[in-house]
Amino acid sequence: MSSTAAPPPPDWTEARERSNRFALWLIAWIAVHLGRRVARLVLHPITLYYVLFSPTARRHSKRYLGRVLGRTPTIADGYRHVHAFASVALDRIWFVKGRMDVFDLHIVGDTLVDETLLDGRGAVLLGGHVGSFEALHAVGATRPGLRVAMVMYPDNARMIHRVLQAVAPEFELGIIPIGQRGSTLQIRDWLDQGGLVGLLGDRFLPADALRATPTMLPFLGVPAPFVDGPLRLAMLLKRKVIFMVGLYRGGNRYDITFETLADFSHPPDDPAERDRLVREAMVAYVGRMEARVRDAPYNWFNFLDFWHEDHPR
Numbered sequence: 001m002s003s004t005a006a007p008p009p010p011d012w013t014e015a016r017e018r019s020n021r022f023a024l025w026l027i028a029w030i031a032v033h034l035g036r037r038v039a040r041l042v043l044h045p046i047t048l049y050y051v052l053f054s055p056t057a058r059r060h061s062k063r064y065l066g067r068v069l070g071r072t073p074t075i076a077d078g079y080r081h082v083h084a085f086a087s088v089a090l091d092r093i094w095f096v097k098g099r100m101d102v103f104d105l106h107i108v109g110d111t112l113v114d115e116t117l118l119d120g121r122g123a124v125l126l127g128g129h130v131g132s133f134e135a136l137h138a139v140g141a142t143r144p145g146l147r148v149a150m151v152m153y154p155d156n157a158r159m160i161h162r163v164l165q166a167v168a169p170e171f172e173l174g175i176i177p178i179g180q181r182g183s184t185l186q187i188r189d190w191l192d193q194g195g196l197v198g199l200l201g202d203r204f205l206p207a208d209a210l211r212a213t214p215t216m217l218p219f220l221g222v223p224a225p226f227v228d229g230p231l232r233l234a235m236l237l238k239r240k241v242i243f244m245v246g247l248y249r250g251g252n253r254y255d256i257t258f259e260t261l262a263d264f265s266h267p268p269d270d271p272a273e274r275d276r277l278v279r280e281a282m283v284a285y286v287g288r289m290e291a292r293v294r295d296a297p298y299n300w301f302n303f304l305d306f307w308h309e310d311h312p313r
Helices: 021-034 036-053 055-069 075-096 111-119 134-140 158-167 183-192 229-237 271-295
Strands: 104-108 123-127 148-152 175-177 196-200 214-219 222-227 240-248 253-263
Touching: 021 036, 021 075, 021 158, 036 055, 036 075, 055 075, 075 134, 075 240, 104 134, 111 240, 111 253, 123 229, 134 240, 134 253, 148 183, 175 183, 183 196, 183 229, 214 271, 222 271, 229 240, 229 271, 240 271, 253 271
Parallel strands: 104 253, 123 196, 123 240, 148 175, 148 196
Antiparallel strands: 214 222, 240 253
16 A cells, blocks of 8 residues: 655644534533433434535535445435434533443453553554544443543634533543643653553644654545654654544444554664554554444544545645
């Protein structure tokens, strides 16, 4: 699988969320006071609104669905795509509240998490905008010593995090801000304390973040831009990289999988060999992402110009 240098991407971190504070608080209030079943009914008018009045997201959804389904997507496909996203967003409330009893959870590979806790050196969890990353809390619910921090821009998705903290005040949303002086040291310290650091590898950071170099790799049959910054960070800090995904299967069902992606605990001295190992892990990551979206096509939540079709080279 070959790759070539990609052009600098548009800075998605500057994009504003369409969700407004009142709507988020309303759905959270309904969820907490009236229950998940009632809250899920409210998702239907919300889904319909976004399908009808979000032309940009609808355009990107249609492009993606056409590739993953291998046919022209219907209006029903678009609706199902947005509704899956809304369902996963809603379920964050129960995951952070520790209410695993409302879900039908199927977990594979959680022994990797146990081994990481025993090792005491932490690990990098590499996921993507596929399914629910918050489903990780299903594993943490039975492991009191498990500490997870997300590496992200603190202003991104600020409102939803405020809502989650409000409905689950006992839950600490660990966030390590990226793009700031000292971010790498904070990540290292968290790992040294045996914690897990979560990153999403399928969306661009601005040009200099994590010293990432965009490359083009085939994804759903079309070259797409990916960055190796999270993997290079793991190499720099000499840590294991675990691929994690929580696929939403509809209703209350989630399939959660952990897989070893790479082990950089003892990186080679030769720079060329380190580059080769990073590239190998990057190709493996993209392959796993493609396999997951083909298995659960409505779980892909990158409602943006992922293939740079609006910004061609």
